[in-house]
Amino acid sequence: MSMGSLSDDDDFNPEINTTPLVDVMLVLLIIFIMTIPVMNHAVKLDLPRAANQPNEVKPETINLSIDAAGKVYWNNEILDESQLAARVADAAKVTPQPELHLRAERTTPYEKVAQVMAAAQSGGLSKMGFVTEAPKK
Structure with a gap:
């Protein structure tokens, strides 16, 4: 008698019935899904409280103006090229x-x-912006 043969006269069935196993696994899955939100894995600690204020120092703004004649103004004070440098x-x-x-x-x-x-670039200033007027409607 061989184990793999499926003859009519043998009562031995080599196949495993997995239906009860699947039923048990589905019940366990449902139980775990229901109980996981209830469980709280966090540890309760009394932590110290501290206030955090960022210490941001805003940089100064220099208004450098050039008129149509080519005169340069440093915060409304007229300069020549050597003073500008x-x-x-x-x-x-x-x-x-x-x-x-x-x-x-x-x-x-x-x-x-x-x-x-x-x-400005050769003097070492790296932050430069251009000020323009909005178009009139």
Whole structure:
């Protein structure tokens, strides 16, 4: 008699009936799904309380204006090229580094704007922005 043979005269059935096993597993799955939200795995601790205030120092803003004639104004004070280079070098040493807001009239030659931008960059100022007006409707 071999175990794998399926003859009519043998009462031995080599196949496993998995239906009761599946039923038991489904019942266990339902029980676990119902009990997991009830279980709380957190450990209750009395933690110290502290206030955290970020200490952000906002950088100074420098308004650098150029009129149509090419005159440069540092916060509404007129400067020549040597004074501009000295002011930019002094401003670059300040921590946090100030932001340079460049304003130029519409008819200002681009060459003058480019010279002022180059002076700011060579002096060590890295934060520069352009101020424009919104179009009129």
